[in-house]
Amino acid sequence: MRTKEELKKAACEAIDRNRDKIFAFADSIFDEPELGFREVKTSEKFGRLLDELGFAHQDHVALTGVVSNQKGKESRMKVALMGELDAVIVPGHPHCNPETGAAHACGHHCMLAGLAGAAFAIHDAELMDDLFGDIALMAVPGEEFVELEYRNSLKEQGKISFLSGKQEFIKLGVMDDVDALIMQHIYSAGDQPIHAMAANHTIGFVGKLIRYTGKAAHAGVAPYNGINALNAAQLGLAGIHAQRETFKDEDHIRVHPIITKGGDLVNIVPADVRMETYVRGASMEAILNASEKVNRALHAGAYAVGASCNITELPGYLPVHHHEPLDRVVYENLCELFGKEHTECLSTWDGGSTDAGNISQLLPVVHAYIAASKGGMHCDDYEIIDKKTAYLTTAKMLITSAIDLLAEGAETGLEVKSSFKPLMTKEEYLKNWGHLEG
Numbered sequence: 001m002r003t004k005e006e007l008k009k010a011a012c013e014a015i016d017r018n019r020d021k022i023f024a025f026a027d028s029i030f031d032e033p034e035l036g037f038r039e040v041k042t043s044e045k046f047g048r049l050l051d052e053l054g055f056a057h058q059d060h061v062a063l064t065g066v067v068s069n070q071k072g073k074e075s076r077m078k079v080a081l082m083g084e085l086d087a088v089i090v091p092g093h094p095h096c097n098p099e100t101g102a103a104h105a106c107g108h109h110c111m112l113a114g115l116a117g118a119a120f121a122i123h124d125a126e127l128m129d130d131l132f133g134d135i136a137l138m139a140v141p142g143e144e145f146v147e148l149e150y151r152n153s154l155k156e157q158g159k160i161s162f163l164s165g166k167q168e169f170i171k172l173g174v175m176d177d178v179d180a181l182i183m184q185h186i187y188s189a190g191d192q193p194i195h196a197m198a199a200n201h202t203i204g205f206v207g208k209l210i211r212y213t214g215k216a217a218h219a220g221v222a223p224y225n226g227i228n229a230l231n232a233a234q235l236g237l238a239g240i241h242a243q244r245e246t247f248k249d250e251d252h253i254r255v256h257p258i259i260t261k262g263g264d265l266v267n268i269v270p271a272d273v274r275m276e277t278y279v280r281g282a283s284m285e286a287i288l289n290a291s292e293k294v295n296r297a298l299h300a301g302a303y304a305v306g307a308s309c310n311i312t313e314l315p316g317y318l319p320v321h322h323h324e325p326l327d328r329v330v331y332e333n334l335c336e337l338f339g340k341e342h343t344e345c346l347s348t349w350d351g352g353s354t355d356a357g358n359i360s361q362l363l364p365v366v367h368a369y370i371a372a373s374k375g376g377m378h379c380d381d382y383e384i385i386d387k388k389t390a391y392l393t394t395a396k397m398l399i400t401s402a403i404d405l406l407a408e409g410a411e412t413g414l415e416v417k418s419s420f421k422p423l424m425t426k427e428e429y430l431k432n433w434g435h436l437e438g
Helices: 005-016 017-030 042-053 109-125 148-156 165-172 229-246 285-304 322-340 386-408 408-419 426-433
Strands: 059-060 065-072 077-083 134-140 180-188 194-202 202-211 258-261 272-281 309-318 343-349 363-372
Touching: 005 017, 005 065, 005 109, 005 165, 005 386, 005 408, 017 042, 017 059, 017 109, 017 386, 042 065, 042 109, 059 194, 059 363, 065 165, 077 109, 109 134, 109 148, 109 180, 109 386, 134 148, 134 165, 134 386, 148 202, 148 272, 148 309, 165 426, 180 322, 180 408, 194 322, 202 229, 202 285, 229 272, 229 285, 229 386, 322 386, 363 386
Parallel strands: 077 134, 077 180, 180 363, 194 343
Antiparallel strands: 059 065, 065 134, 194 363, 202 272, 202 309, 258 272
């Protein structure tokens, strides 16, 4: 029976030996970005990689997700390693899809590179023979909470129940037997000396689909016969801006609407105007308080001009709940990979969100951040500048952390599992978060 250190050494060597395959796999995904719940090619590529390793897998999980369960010597607990399939819309990015505007300007292809590296390590180093727990390799769709009308249409058709992949995984029972989840994300460190952080303070949000309905009229001949829904929307936006001074700094509230439809024709008074927005915050209490203010402002814009306003509330993401024992396992492995002087355990608050926060209410979750890019996240200047770190070191972090949890009787993993107290049950989550009403 190999020790943890022997298993880690064998795993990292296996990842290094498969460098070219991992690079080719990740570059291929980068070259063909796809949007959430449409990641057909991306999931097929991951499935083919698993096939080459002889790993059985379940496809079409939450439409495009892929899950492969690897059994250990004993099954005392299960650790999930997860990567995200989707891209974002950045039409100005030099590597975007010219038809959809999709681009991997958030580094999700690096997540899948890490997952691929972990798969090679499991296979080549024959890790499962020495582990006292199981590892689930999960490629999850739709992390970016975008294209809300399209996703809501999928929900209305009964194809999904939630608008993001990890929420769907909860609903479908994929996470029911998982005891810990480990994942990572590439970020731009800028001039900071920190190269990696084991955990990050992300905020949560609710989403909204907003539709203003007015009355059409000829914009030149008889505008007075119309009700201008675009004016109603502009007043609603002004009302939101008037609320911003009421948001407390410590609540980290962010409200950032977009107009997705401003009318039908330039010579017709706009009668159908549509918007999307998030209301983000550091706690659900703060989010719901700000959400009520936003709704009042939106309805006030409609009332002012005699239009109507319909708001569809969408269950978004919850703030990540951190579990220090699991954070510590990942932190120590990052220290080995980057050096303690270049590693941080827990960051300060930032303005981002992830549906890993939803899973973190139910079981221990680590969402690590590793610096290997430059430019702004979701921006046209986002670029991976260190592929070795982004593709290989990420894989080493994932698999060495899993080894720590599952090797030598899974003693560490069982301690992490037993010390975690869920914030809610799955049933409570589905009841309270799955039926959000506006």
